[in-house]
Amino acid sequence: MNLKKLGWNNNLEENIKKSHICRDNVGRVIFHSGKQYKLISKDGELIAHLSNSYLNSIESKSELPSVGDWVYFKQIDKFRPPQILKLIPRKNxxxxxxxxxxxxxxxxxxxxxxxxxxxxxxxxxxxxxxxxxxxxxxxxxxxxxxxxxxxxxxxxxxxxxxxxxxxxxxxxxxxxxxxxxxxxxxxxxxxxxxxxxxxxxxxxxxxxxxxxxxxxxxxxxxxxxxxxxxxxxxxxxxxxxxxxxxxxxxxDNPGLRELQLWSSESGISKTFEDINELSRHCRFSDCFHDTEPGCAVKKAVDQHKLSQKRLDSYKKLLREQEYLDKRRNTYERRKKDKQLGKMYRKVLDIQRLKGKKQ
Ligand SMILES: Nc1nc2c(ncn2[C@@H]2O[C@H](COP(=O)(O)OP(=O)(O)O)[C@@H](O)[C@H]2O)c(=O)[nH]1
Ligand SMILES: [Mg+2]
Ligand SMILES: [Zn+2]
The missing domain is CATH 3.40.50.300 (P-loop containing nucleotide triphosphate hydrolases)
Known part of the structure:
Protein backbone atom coordinates (compact mmCIF):
# COMPACT_ATOMS: atom_id res chain seq x y z
CA MET A 1 0.00 0.00 0.00
CA ASN A 2 1.32 3.41 -0.93
CA LEU A 3 0.96 5.65 2.12
CA LYS A 4 0.73 8.77 -0.04
CA LYS A 5 -2.44 7.37 -1.60
CA LEU A 6 -3.85 7.21 1.91
CA GLY A 7 -3.13 10.89 2.49
CA TRP A 8 0.35 10.63 3.98
CA ASN A 9 2.32 13.87 3.51
CA ASN A 10 5.50 15.74 4.47
CA ASN A 11 3.99 17.23 7.64
CA LEU A 12 3.11 13.80 8.94
CA GLU A 13 6.53 12.52 7.96
CA GLU A 14 8.22 15.35 9.92
CA ASN A 15 6.01 14.58 12.85
CA ILE A 16 6.93 10.92 13.16
CA LYS A 17 10.61 11.68 12.61
CA LYS A 18 10.54 13.91 15.67
CA SER A 19 8.92 11.18 17.74
CA HIS A 20 11.23 8.46 16.33
CA ILE A 21 8.29 6.48 15.02
CA CYS A 22 8.91 4.10 12.14
CA ARG A 23 6.73 4.40 9.06
CA ASP A 24 5.91 0.69 9.23
CA ASN A 25 4.02 1.38 12.43
CA VAL A 26 1.63 4.08 11.31
CA GLY A 27 -1.90 3.42 10.19
CA ARG A 28 -4.99 5.40 9.27
CA VAL A 29 -8.29 4.73 11.02
CA ILE A 30 -10.87 3.42 8.56
CA PHE A 31 -13.47 2.41 11.09
CA HIS A 32 -13.85 1.83 14.79
CA SER A 33 -16.21 0.30 17.24
CA GLY A 34 -15.40 0.72 20.91
CA LYS A 35 -11.76 -0.14 21.54
CA GLN A 36 -11.43 -1.98 18.25
CA TYR A 37 -9.97 -0.07 15.35
CA LYS A 38 -9.69 -1.05 11.72
CA LEU A 39 -6.54 0.56 10.34
CA ILE A 40 -4.90 0.66 6.97
CA SER A 41 -1.14 0.74 6.92
CA LYS A 42 1.73 0.20 4.52
CA ASP A 43 1.06 -3.53 4.73
CA GLY A 44 -2.70 -3.35 4.25
CA GLU A 45 -5.62 -3.57 6.66
CA LEU A 46 -5.35 -4.69 10.26
CA ILE A 47 -7.35 -4.66 13.46
CA ALA A 48 -5.72 -2.90 16.40
CA HIS A 49 -6.86 -2.18 19.94
CA LEU A 50 -6.55 0.98 21.96
CA SER A 51 -3.83 0.41 24.52
CA ASN A 52 -4.48 1.01 28.19
CA SER A 53 -1.66 3.52 28.29
CA TYR A 54 -3.44 5.51 25.56
CA LEU A 55 -6.74 5.40 27.43
CA ASN A 56 -5.06 6.48 30.65
CA SER A 57 -3.25 9.37 29.03
CA ILE A 58 -6.25 11.25 27.65
CA GLU A 59 -8.42 13.86 29.29
CA SER A 60 -11.41 13.97 26.99
CA LYS A 61 -13.16 11.82 24.42
CA SER A 62 -12.04 14.10 21.61
CA GLU A 63 -8.51 12.77 22.08
CA LEU A 64 -9.62 9.29 21.10
CA PRO A 65 -8.70 8.37 17.52
CA SER A 66 -11.54 8.81 15.05
CA VAL A 67 -12.12 8.02 11.37
CA GLY A 68 -9.35 9.63 9.32
CA ASP A 69 -6.84 9.84 12.14
CA TRP A 70 -3.27 8.60 11.80
CA VAL A 71 -2.05 6.53 14.72
CA TYR A 72 1.09 4.81 15.88
CA PHE A 73 0.57 1.10 16.60
CA LYS A 74 2.77 -1.76 17.69
CA GLN A 75 2.54 -5.52 18.03
CA ILE A 76 3.63 -5.82 21.63
CA ASP A 77 3.22 -9.57 21.98
CA LYS A 78 1.99 -12.16 19.56
CA PHE A 79 -0.97 -13.22 21.69
CA ARG A 80 -2.73 -9.90 21.48
CA PRO A 81 -3.76 -7.69 18.55
CA PRO A 82 -1.48 -4.73 17.79
CA GLN A 83 -1.92 -1.89 20.24
CA ILE A 84 -2.57 1.76 19.38
CA LEU A 85 -0.08 3.77 21.40
CA LYS A 86 -0.28 7.30 20.08
CA LEU A 87 -2.30 9.73 17.99
CA ILE A 88 -0.31 11.57 15.34
CA PRO A 89 -1.39 15.24 15.56
CA ARG A 90 -4.38 16.05 13.36
CA LYS A 91 -4.34 18.61 10.58
CA ASN A 92 -7.98 19.36 11.31
CA ASP A 252 -20.32 9.20 4.35
CA ASN A 253 -22.16 10.60 7.32
CA PRO A 254 -24.86 9.21 9.50
CA GLY A 255 -27.07 11.76 11.18
CA LEU A 256 -25.84 15.26 10.65
CA ARG A 257 -29.39 16.44 11.03
CA GLU A 258 -28.69 18.51 14.07
CA LEU A 259 -25.33 19.78 12.96
CA GLN A 260 -24.40 22.48 15.43
CA LEU A 261 -21.53 24.81 15.52
CA TRP A 262 -18.71 23.67 17.72
CA SER A 263 -16.07 26.30 17.28
CA SER A 264 -16.43 28.67 14.41
CA GLU A 265 -15.19 32.15 15.10
CA SER A 266 -12.87 32.34 12.13
CA GLY A 267 -15.31 30.24 10.09
CA ILE A 268 -17.97 32.91 10.52
CA SER A 269 -15.68 35.74 9.48
CA LYS A 270 -14.49 33.83 6.42
CA THR A 271 -18.01 32.88 5.36
CA PHE A 272 -19.29 36.42 5.87
CA GLU A 273 -16.29 38.27 4.50
CA ASP A 274 -18.61 40.79 2.81
CA ILE A 275 -20.17 41.81 6.15
CA ASN A 276 -16.76 41.94 7.81
CA GLU A 277 -15.49 44.19 5.08
CA LEU A 278 -18.49 46.51 5.41
CA SER A 279 -18.21 46.68 9.19
CA ARG A 280 -14.76 48.21 8.90
CA HIS A 281 -16.58 51.35 7.77
CA CYS A 282 -19.03 51.47 10.70
CA ARG A 283 -18.57 54.47 12.96
CA PHE A 284 -18.14 52.30 16.07
CA SER A 285 -15.65 49.49 16.01
CA ASP A 286 -17.91 47.36 18.25
CA CYS A 287 -21.01 48.10 16.17
CA PHE A 288 -23.78 45.45 16.41
CA HIS A 289 -25.22 46.66 13.09
CA ASP A 290 -28.50 47.17 14.86
CA THR A 291 -29.58 50.73 15.67
CA GLU A 292 -26.17 52.39 15.91
CA PRO A 293 -25.68 55.59 13.93
CA GLY A 294 -23.17 55.51 11.09
CA CYS A 295 -23.55 51.76 10.52
CA ALA A 296 -22.16 50.81 7.13
CA VAL A 297 -23.75 47.36 7.23
CA LYS A 298 -27.27 48.67 7.76
CA LYS A 299 -26.64 51.21 5.04
CA ALA A 300 -25.75 48.40 2.63
CA VAL A 301 -29.01 46.64 3.54
CA ASP A 302 -30.98 49.84 2.90
CA GLN A 303 -29.29 50.17 -0.47
CA HIS A 304 -30.09 46.52 -1.31
CA LYS A 305 -26.41 45.69 -1.54
CA LEU A 306 -26.71 43.18 1.28
CA SER A 307 -29.77 41.10 2.09
CA GLN A 308 -31.38 41.49 5.50
CA LYS A 309 -31.66 37.69 5.66
CA ARG A 310 -27.92 37.24 5.27
CA LEU A 311 -27.29 39.78 8.01
CA ASP A 312 -29.80 37.98 10.27
CA SER A 313 -28.14 34.69 9.55
CA TYR A 314 -24.71 36.15 10.41
CA LYS A 315 -25.99 37.49 13.71
CA LYS A 316 -27.71 34.23 14.54
CA LEU A 317 -24.51 32.25 14.00
CA LEU A 318 -22.55 34.72 16.12
CA ARG A 319 -25.09 34.44 18.94
CA GLU A 320 -24.96 30.67 18.75
CA GLN A 321 -21.19 30.75 18.87
CA GLU A 322 -21.23 33.01 21.91
CA TYR A 323 -23.72 30.79 23.74
CA LEU A 324 -21.68 27.69 22.96
CA ASP A 325 -18.45 29.34 24.10
CA LYS A 326 -20.05 30.11 27.45
CA ARG A 327 -21.36 26.58 27.87
CA ARG A 328 -18.05 25.09 26.85
CA ASN A 329 -16.17 27.23 29.34
CA THR A 330 -18.46 26.11 32.15
CA TYR A 331 -18.11 22.49 31.08
CA GLU A 332 -14.34 22.68 30.93
CA ARG A 333 -14.13 24.43 34.29
CA ARG A 334 -16.29 21.70 35.87
CA LYS A 335 -14.12 19.03 34.32
CA LYS A 336 -10.98 20.68 35.70
CA ASP A 337 -12.59 20.99 39.15
CA LYS A 338 -13.37 17.28 39.04
CA GLN A 339 -9.80 16.44 38.08
CA LEU A 340 -8.44 18.67 40.83
CA GLY A 341 -10.78 17.01 43.32
CA LYS A 342 -9.51 13.59 42.24
CA MET A 343 -5.90 14.67 42.61
CA TYR A 344 -6.55 16.23 45.99
CA ARG A 345 -8.17 13.02 47.26
CA LYS A 346 -5.20 11.02 45.98
CA VAL A 347 -2.76 13.28 47.84
CA LEU A 348 -4.83 12.93 51.02
CA ASP A 349 -4.83 9.13 50.63
CA ILE A 350 -1.06 9.08 50.25
CA GLN A 351 -0.64 11.30 53.30
CA ARG A 352 -2.95 9.04 55.30
CA LEU A 353 -0.99 5.98 54.22
CA LYS A 354 2.26 7.64 55.18
CA GLY A 355 0.77 8.58 58.54
CA LYS A 356 -0.21 4.95 59.17
CA LYS A 357 3.27 3.72 58.33
CA GLN A 358 4.97 6.05 60.80
N1 LIG B 1 -33.91 11.65 -9.25
C1 LIG B 1 -32.84 11.48 -8.51
N2 LIG B 1 -32.92 10.82 -7.35
C2 LIG B 1 -31.80 10.66 -6.62
C3 LIG B 1 -30.56 11.18 -7.04
N3 LIG B 1 -29.64 10.87 -6.08
C4 LIG B 1 -30.30 10.19 -5.14
N4 LIG B 1 -31.61 10.05 -5.45
C5 LIG B 1 -32.65 9.38 -4.65
O1 LIG B 1 -32.81 10.06 -3.40
C6 LIG B 1 -33.14 9.15 -2.35
C7 LIG B 1 -32.16 9.28 -1.19
O2 LIG B 1 -30.85 8.94 -1.63
P1 LIG B 1 -29.68 8.52 -0.61
O3 LIG B 1 -28.47 8.34 -1.44
O4 LIG B 1 -30.10 7.42 0.26
O5 LIG B 1 -29.55 9.86 0.25
P2 LIG B 1 -28.65 10.13 1.56
O6 LIG B 1 -29.57 10.05 2.72
O7 LIG B 1 -28.13 11.53 1.41
O8 LIG B 1 -27.57 9.12 1.61
C8 LIG B 1 -33.12 7.76 -3.00
O9 LIG B 1 -34.44 7.43 -3.33
C9 LIG B 1 -32.28 7.96 -4.26
O10 LIG B 1 -32.59 7.06 -5.29
C10 LIG B 1 -30.50 11.89 -8.29
O11 LIG B 1 -29.46 12.39 -8.75
N5 LIG B 1 -31.67 12.02 -8.98
MG1 LIG C 1 -27.08 7.78 3.17
ZN1 LIG D 1 -22.43 48.52 11.87
Whole structure:
Protein backbone atom coordinates (compact mmCIF):
# COMPACT_ATOMS: atom_id res chain seq x y z
CA MET A 1 0.00 0.00 0.00
CA ASN A 2 1.32 3.41 -0.93
CA LEU A 3 0.96 5.65 2.12
CA LYS A 4 0.73 8.77 -0.04
CA LYS A 5 -2.44 7.37 -1.60
CA LEU A 6 -3.85 7.21 1.91
CA GLY A 7 -3.13 10.89 2.49
CA TRP A 8 0.35 10.63 3.98
CA ASN A 9 2.32 13.87 3.51
CA ASN A 10 5.50 15.74 4.47
CA ASN A 11 3.99 17.23 7.64
CA LEU A 12 3.11 13.80 8.94
CA GLU A 13 6.53 12.52 7.96
CA GLU A 14 8.22 15.35 9.92
CA ASN A 15 6.01 14.58 12.85
CA ILE A 16 6.93 10.92 13.16
CA LYS A 17 10.61 11.68 12.61
CA LYS A 18 10.54 13.91 15.67
CA SER A 19 8.92 11.18 17.74
CA HIS A 20 11.23 8.46 16.33
CA ILE A 21 8.29 6.48 15.02
CA CYS A 22 8.91 4.10 12.14
CA ARG A 23 6.73 4.40 9.06
CA ASP A 24 5.91 0.69 9.23
CA ASN A 25 4.02 1.38 12.43
CA VAL A 26 1.63 4.08 11.31
CA GLY A 27 -1.90 3.42 10.19
CA ARG A 28 -4.99 5.40 9.27
CA VAL A 29 -8.29 4.73 11.02
CA ILE A 30 -10.87 3.42 8.56
CA PHE A 31 -13.47 2.41 11.09
CA HIS A 32 -13.85 1.83 14.79
CA SER A 33 -16.21 0.30 17.24
CA GLY A 34 -15.40 0.72 20.91
CA LYS A 35 -11.76 -0.14 21.54
CA GLN A 36 -11.43 -1.98 18.25
CA TYR A 37 -9.97 -0.07 15.35
CA LYS A 38 -9.69 -1.05 11.72
CA LEU A 39 -6.54 0.56 10.34
CA ILE A 40 -4.90 0.66 6.97
CA SER A 41 -1.14 0.74 6.92
CA LYS A 42 1.73 0.20 4.52
CA ASP A 43 1.06 -3.53 4.73
CA GLY A 44 -2.70 -3.35 4.25
CA GLU A 45 -5.62 -3.57 6.66
CA LEU A 46 -5.35 -4.69 10.26
CA ILE A 47 -7.35 -4.66 13.46
CA ALA A 48 -5.72 -2.90 16.40
CA HIS A 49 -6.86 -2.18 19.94
CA LEU A 50 -6.55 0.98 21.96
CA SER A 51 -3.83 0.41 24.52
CA ASN A 52 -4.48 1.01 28.19
CA SER A 53 -1.66 3.52 28.29
CA TYR A 54 -3.44 5.51 25.56
CA LEU A 55 -6.74 5.40 27.43
CA ASN A 56 -5.06 6.48 30.65
CA SER A 57 -3.25 9.37 29.03
CA ILE A 58 -6.25 11.25 27.65
CA GLU A 59 -8.42 13.86 29.29
CA SER A 60 -11.41 13.97 26.99
CA LYS A 61 -13.16 11.82 24.42
CA SER A 62 -12.04 14.10 21.61
CA GLU A 63 -8.51 12.77 22.08
CA LEU A 64 -9.62 9.29 21.10
CA PRO A 65 -8.70 8.37 17.52
CA SER A 66 -11.54 8.81 15.05
CA VAL A 67 -12.12 8.02 11.37
CA GLY A 68 -9.35 9.63 9.32
CA ASP A 69 -6.84 9.84 12.14
CA TRP A 70 -3.27 8.60 11.80
CA VAL A 71 -2.05 6.53 14.72
CA TYR A 72 1.09 4.81 15.88
CA PHE A 73 0.57 1.10 16.60
CA LYS A 74 2.77 -1.76 17.69
CA GLN A 75 2.54 -5.52 18.03
CA ILE A 76 3.63 -5.82 21.63
CA ASP A 77 3.22 -9.57 21.98
CA LYS A 78 1.99 -12.16 19.56
CA PHE A 79 -0.97 -13.22 21.69
CA ARG A 80 -2.73 -9.90 21.48
CA PRO A 81 -3.76 -7.69 18.55
CA PRO A 82 -1.48 -4.73 17.79
CA GLN A 83 -1.92 -1.89 20.24
CA ILE A 84 -2.57 1.76 19.38
CA LEU A 85 -0.08 3.77 21.40
CA LYS A 86 -0.28 7.30 20.08
CA LEU A 87 -2.30 9.73 17.99
CA ILE A 88 -0.31 11.57 15.34
CA PRO A 89 -1.39 15.24 15.56
CA ARG A 90 -4.38 16.05 13.36
CA LYS A 91 -4.34 18.61 10.58
CA ASN A 92 -7.98 19.36 11.31
CA UNK A 93 -11.17 17.74 12.51
CA UNK A 94 -14.82 18.07 11.77
CA UNK A 95 -16.73 17.91 15.00
CA UNK A 96 -20.08 18.65 16.44
CA UNK A 97 -21.59 19.05 19.82
CA UNK A 98 -22.93 15.73 21.07
CA UNK A 99 -26.69 15.75 20.83
CA UNK A 100 -28.62 16.60 23.94
CA UNK A 101 -27.66 18.64 26.95
CA UNK A 102 -23.98 17.77 27.23
CA UNK A 103 -21.46 20.28 25.92
CA UNK A 104 -19.01 17.76 24.64
CA UNK A 105 -17.23 17.53 21.35
CA UNK A 106 -17.91 14.62 19.04
CA UNK A 107 -15.47 14.15 16.21
CA UNK A 108 -16.96 13.14 12.88
CA UNK A 109 -13.72 12.78 10.93
CA UNK A 110 -10.13 14.04 10.95
CA UNK A 111 -7.50 15.14 8.45
CA UNK A 112 -9.99 16.38 5.89
CA UNK A 113 -9.08 18.10 2.62
CA UNK A 114 -12.44 18.68 0.96
CA UNK A 115 -16.04 18.75 2.12
CA UNK A 116 -18.83 18.10 -0.36
CA UNK A 117 -21.94 19.91 0.80
CA UNK A 118 -24.70 18.01 -0.93
CA UNK A 119 -28.08 19.58 -1.46
CA UNK A 120 -30.79 18.67 -3.91
CA UNK A 121 -32.52 20.77 -6.50
CA UNK A 122 -35.84 20.68 -4.68
CA UNK A 123 -37.36 21.85 -1.40
CA UNK A 124 -34.25 20.71 0.47
CA UNK A 125 -32.35 23.67 -0.97
CA UNK A 126 -31.77 26.28 1.70
CA UNK A 127 -29.19 29.05 1.51
CA UNK A 128 -29.11 29.54 5.27
CA UNK A 129 -28.24 25.91 5.86
CA UNK A 130 -25.51 26.13 3.22
CA UNK A 131 -24.13 29.17 5.04
CA UNK A 132 -24.03 27.16 8.25
CA UNK A 133 -22.13 24.32 6.59
CA UNK A 134 -19.72 26.78 5.00
CA UNK A 135 -19.02 28.38 8.37
CA UNK A 136 -18.08 25.06 9.87
CA UNK A 137 -15.95 24.01 6.90
CA UNK A 138 -14.14 27.34 6.66
CA UNK A 139 -13.35 27.11 10.33
CA UNK A 140 -11.36 23.92 9.83
CA UNK A 141 -9.64 25.12 6.66
CA UNK A 142 -11.05 22.42 4.43
CA UNK A 143 -12.10 23.21 0.87
CA UNK A 144 -15.90 23.41 0.53
CA UNK A 145 -17.70 22.41 -2.67
CA UNK A 146 -21.45 22.74 -3.01
CA UNK A 147 -22.97 19.90 -4.98
CA UNK A 148 -26.46 20.44 -6.30
CA UNK A 149 -27.84 16.94 -6.86
CA UNK A 150 -30.94 15.55 -8.60
CA UNK A 151 -30.82 17.93 -11.55
CA UNK A 152 -32.34 15.11 -13.63
CA UNK A 153 -35.70 15.81 -12.00
CA UNK A 154 -35.53 19.59 -11.99
CA UNK A 155 -36.00 21.38 -15.30
CA UNK A 156 -35.05 24.73 -13.94
CA UNK A 157 -32.13 23.84 -11.68
CA UNK A 158 -30.26 26.96 -12.89
CA UNK A 159 -32.36 29.05 -10.52
CA UNK A 160 -30.65 27.27 -7.62
CA UNK A 161 -27.23 27.92 -9.15
CA UNK A 162 -28.14 31.60 -9.49
CA UNK A 163 -29.20 31.66 -5.85
CA UNK A 164 -25.82 30.26 -4.84
CA UNK A 165 -24.00 32.78 -7.03
CA UNK A 166 -25.98 35.63 -5.56
CA UNK A 167 -25.74 34.64 -1.90
CA UNK A 168 -22.54 32.67 -1.61
CA UNK A 169 -20.06 34.20 -4.02
CA UNK A 170 -16.63 32.58 -4.40
CA UNK A 171 -17.79 29.11 -3.46
CA UNK A 172 -17.18 26.28 -5.92
CA UNK A 173 -20.43 24.64 -7.00
CA UNK A 174 -21.34 21.77 -9.24
CA UNK A 175 -24.78 20.66 -10.49
CA UNK A 176 -24.98 16.87 -10.87
CA UNK A 177 -27.21 13.86 -10.98
CA UNK A 178 -25.95 10.95 -8.89
CA UNK A 179 -28.65 8.86 -10.55
CA UNK A 180 -28.01 9.55 -14.24
CA UNK A 181 -24.30 10.35 -13.75
CA UNK A 182 -24.50 13.83 -15.20
CA UNK A 183 -21.26 15.71 -14.35
CA UNK A 184 -19.91 12.80 -12.32
CA UNK A 185 -16.74 13.03 -14.41
CA UNK A 186 -16.14 16.51 -13.02
CA UNK A 187 -16.39 15.23 -9.48
CA UNK A 188 -13.87 12.51 -10.23
CA UNK A 189 -11.52 15.17 -11.56
CA UNK A 190 -11.75 17.13 -8.32
CA UNK A 191 -10.77 14.09 -6.25
CA UNK A 192 -7.02 13.53 -6.35
CA UNK A 193 -5.29 10.43 -4.97
CA UNK A 194 -4.66 10.95 -1.26
CA UNK A 195 -7.53 13.43 -0.84
CA UNK A 196 -9.88 12.89 2.07
CA UNK A 197 -13.42 14.04 1.41
CA UNK A 198 -16.35 14.22 3.79
CA UNK A 199 -19.90 14.35 2.51
CA UNK A 200 -22.39 16.41 4.46
CA UNK A 201 -26.01 17.26 3.79
CA UNK A 202 -29.51 16.40 4.98
CA UNK A 203 -30.63 12.82 4.69
CA UNK A 204 -32.26 12.04 1.37
CA UNK A 205 -30.15 14.42 -0.73
CA UNK A 206 -28.27 11.52 -2.32
CA UNK A 207 -24.96 11.21 -0.45
CA UNK A 208 -25.01 7.42 -0.50
CA UNK A 209 -26.16 7.32 -4.13
CA UNK A 210 -23.25 9.58 -5.08
CA UNK A 211 -20.74 7.39 -3.22
CA UNK A 212 -22.06 4.27 -4.97
CA UNK A 213 -21.82 6.03 -8.30
CA UNK A 214 -18.21 7.08 -7.67
CA UNK A 215 -17.32 3.57 -6.53
CA UNK A 216 -19.06 1.87 -9.42
CA UNK A 217 -20.96 -0.59 -7.25
CA UNK A 218 -23.66 -0.50 -4.58
CA UNK A 219 -21.85 -0.31 -1.31
CA UNK A 220 -23.98 2.14 0.64
CA UNK A 221 -27.59 1.39 1.47
CA UNK A 222 -30.04 3.73 -0.21
CA UNK A 223 -33.42 4.52 1.14
CA UNK A 224 -35.98 4.48 -1.65
CA UNK A 225 -38.99 4.42 0.64
CA UNK A 226 -39.26 8.12 1.19
CA UNK A 227 -38.22 9.35 -2.20
CA UNK A 228 -41.59 11.07 -2.65
CA UNK A 229 -41.27 13.41 0.29
CA UNK A 230 -37.58 13.95 -0.53
CA UNK A 231 -36.66 13.45 3.08
CA UNK A 232 -35.16 10.02 3.36
CA UNK A 233 -34.14 8.42 6.62
CA UNK A 234 -30.77 7.95 8.16
CA UNK A 235 -29.78 4.48 7.17
CA UNK A 236 -26.06 4.96 7.03
CA UNK A 237 -25.27 3.58 10.43
CA UNK A 238 -21.51 3.58 10.69
CA UNK A 239 -18.91 6.08 9.69
CA UNK A 240 -16.13 4.73 7.57
CA UNK A 241 -13.30 5.82 5.32
CA UNK A 242 -14.16 4.49 1.87
CA UNK A 243 -11.36 4.04 -0.67
CA UNK A 244 -12.07 5.03 -4.25
CA UNK A 245 -10.49 2.98 -7.05
CA UNK A 246 -8.63 5.98 -8.50
CA UNK A 247 -7.33 7.09 -5.12
CA UNK A 248 -9.07 9.44 -2.75
CA UNK A 249 -11.15 8.58 0.28
CA UNK A 250 -14.72 9.41 1.20
CA UNK A 251 -16.56 9.59 4.48
CA ASP A 252 -20.32 9.20 4.35
CA ASN A 253 -22.16 10.60 7.32
CA PRO A 254 -24.86 9.21 9.50
CA GLY A 255 -27.07 11.76 11.18
CA LEU A 256 -25.84 15.26 10.65
CA ARG A 257 -29.39 16.44 11.03
CA GLU A 258 -28.69 18.51 14.07
CA LEU A 259 -25.33 19.78 12.96
CA GLN A 260 -24.40 22.48 15.43
CA LEU A 261 -21.53 24.81 15.52
CA TRP A 262 -18.71 23.67 17.72
CA SER A 263 -16.07 26.30 17.28
CA SER A 264 -16.43 28.67 14.41
CA GLU A 265 -15.19 32.15 15.10
CA SER A 266 -12.87 32.34 12.13
CA GLY A 267 -15.31 30.24 10.09
CA ILE A 268 -17.97 32.91 10.52
CA SER A 269 -15.68 35.74 9.48
CA LYS A 270 -14.49 33.83 6.42
CA THR A 271 -18.01 32.88 5.36
CA PHE A 272 -19.29 36.42 5.87
CA GLU A 273 -16.29 38.27 4.50
CA ASP A 274 -18.61 40.79 2.81
CA ILE A 275 -20.17 41.81 6.15
CA ASN A 276 -16.76 41.94 7.81
CA GLU A 277 -15.49 44.19 5.08
CA LEU A 278 -18.49 46.51 5.41
CA SER A 279 -18.21 46.68 9.19
CA ARG A 280 -14.76 48.21 8.90
CA HIS A 281 -16.58 51.35 7.77
CA CYS A 282 -19.03 51.47 10.70
CA ARG A 283 -18.57 54.47 12.96
CA PHE A 284 -18.14 52.30 16.07
CA SER A 285 -15.65 49.49 16.01
CA ASP A 286 -17.91 47.36 18.25
CA CYS A 287 -21.01 48.10 16.17
CA PHE A 288 -23.78 45.45 16.41
CA HIS A 289 -25.22 46.66 13.09
CA ASP A 290 -28.50 47.17 14.86
CA THR A 291 -29.58 50.73 15.67
CA GLU A 292 -26.17 52.39 15.91
CA PRO A 293 -25.68 55.59 13.93
CA GLY A 294 -23.17 55.51 11.09
CA CYS A 295 -23.55 51.76 10.52
CA ALA A 296 -22.16 50.81 7.13
CA VAL A 297 -23.75 47.36 7.23
CA LYS A 298 -27.27 48.67 7.76
CA LYS A 299 -26.64 51.21 5.04
CA ALA A 300 -25.75 48.40 2.63
CA VAL A 301 -29.01 46.64 3.54
CA ASP A 302 -30.98 49.84 2.90
CA GLN A 303 -29.29 50.17 -0.47
CA HIS A 304 -30.09 46.52 -1.31
CA LYS A 305 -26.41 45.69 -1.54
CA LEU A 306 -26.71 43.18 1.28
CA SER A 307 -29.77 41.10 2.09
CA GLN A 308 -31.38 41.49 5.50
CA LYS A 309 -31.66 37.69 5.66
CA ARG A 310 -27.92 37.24 5.27
CA LEU A 311 -27.29 39.78 8.01
CA ASP A 312 -29.80 37.98 10.27
CA SER A 313 -28.14 34.69 9.55
CA TYR A 314 -24.71 36.15 10.41
CA LYS A 315 -25.99 37.49 13.71
CA LYS A 316 -27.71 34.23 14.54
CA LEU A 317 -24.51 32.25 14.00
CA LEU A 318 -22.55 34.72 16.12
CA ARG A 319 -25.09 34.44 18.94
CA GLU A 320 -24.96 30.67 18.75
CA GLN A 321 -21.19 30.75 18.87
CA GLU A 322 -21.23 33.01 21.91
CA TYR A 323 -23.72 30.79 23.74
CA LEU A 324 -21.68 27.69 22.96
CA ASP A 325 -18.45 29.34 24.10
CA LYS A 326 -20.05 30.11 27.45
CA ARG A 327 -21.36 26.58 27.87
CA ARG A 328 -18.05 25.09 26.85
CA ASN A 329 -16.17 27.23 29.34
CA THR A 330 -18.46 26.11 32.15
CA TYR A 331 -18.11 22.49 31.08
CA GLU A 332 -14.34 22.68 30.93
CA ARG A 333 -14.13 24.43 34.29
CA ARG A 334 -16.29 21.70 35.87
CA LYS A 335 -14.12 19.03 34.32
CA LYS A 336 -10.98 20.68 35.70
CA ASP A 337 -12.59 20.99 39.15
CA LYS A 338 -13.37 17.28 39.04
CA GLN A 339 -9.80 16.44 38.08
CA LEU A 340 -8.44 18.67 40.83
CA GLY A 341 -10.78 17.01 43.32
CA LYS A 342 -9.51 13.59 42.24
CA MET A 343 -5.90 14.67 42.61
CA TYR A 344 -6.55 16.23 45.99
CA ARG A 345 -8.17 13.02 47.26
CA LYS A 346 -5.20 11.02 45.98
CA VAL A 347 -2.76 13.28 47.84
CA LEU A 348 -4.83 12.93 51.02
CA ASP A 349 -4.83 9.13 50.63
CA ILE A 350 -1.06 9.08 50.25
CA GLN A 351 -0.64 11.30 53.30
CA ARG A 352 -2.95 9.04 55.30
CA LEU A 353 -0.99 5.98 54.22
CA LYS A 354 2.26 7.64 55.18
CA GLY A 355 0.77 8.58 58.54
CA LYS A 356 -0.21 4.95 59.17
CA LYS A 357 3.27 3.72 58.33
CA GLN A 358 4.97 6.05 60.80
N1 LIG B 1 -33.91 11.65 -9.25
C1 LIG B 1 -32.84 11.48 -8.51
N2 LIG B 1 -32.92 10.82 -7.35
C2 LIG B 1 -31.80 10.66 -6.62
C3 LIG B 1 -30.56 11.18 -7.04
N3 LIG B 1 -29.64 10.87 -6.08
C4 LIG B 1 -30.30 10.19 -5.14
N4 LIG B 1 -31.61 10.05 -5.45
C5 LIG B 1 -32.65 9.38 -4.65
O1 LIG B 1 -32.81 10.06 -3.40
C6 LIG B 1 -33.14 9.15 -2.35
C7 LIG B 1 -32.16 9.28 -1.19
O2 LIG B 1 -30.85 8.94 -1.63
P1 LIG B 1 -29.68 8.52 -0.61
O3 LIG B 1 -28.47 8.34 -1.44
O4 LIG B 1 -30.10 7.42 0.26
O5 LIG B 1 -29.55 9.86 0.25
P2 LIG B 1 -28.65 10.13 1.56
O6 LIG B 1 -29.57 10.05 2.72
O7 LIG B 1 -28.13 11.53 1.41
O8 LIG B 1 -27.57 9.12 1.61
C8 LIG B 1 -33.12 7.76 -3.00
O9 LIG B 1 -34.44 7.43 -3.33
C9 LIG B 1 -32.28 7.96 -4.26
O10 LIG B 1 -32.59 7.06 -5.29
C10 LIG B 1 -30.50 11.89 -8.29
O11 LIG B 1 -29.46 12.39 -8.75
N5 LIG B 1 -31.67 12.02 -8.98
MG1 LIG C 1 -27.08 7.78 3.17
ZN1 LIG D 1 -22.43 48.52 11.87
Missing amino acids: KLSRKVSGEKTEEQIIASNIDIVFIITSANQDFNIRRLERYLTIINEINAHPIIILNKIDVCKNYKKYINEIDKNLPNVTKLPISAKTSENIEEILQIIKPGNTIVLVGSSGVGKSTLINNLLGYNRQAIDETREKDCKGRHITTSRELIMLPNGGMLV
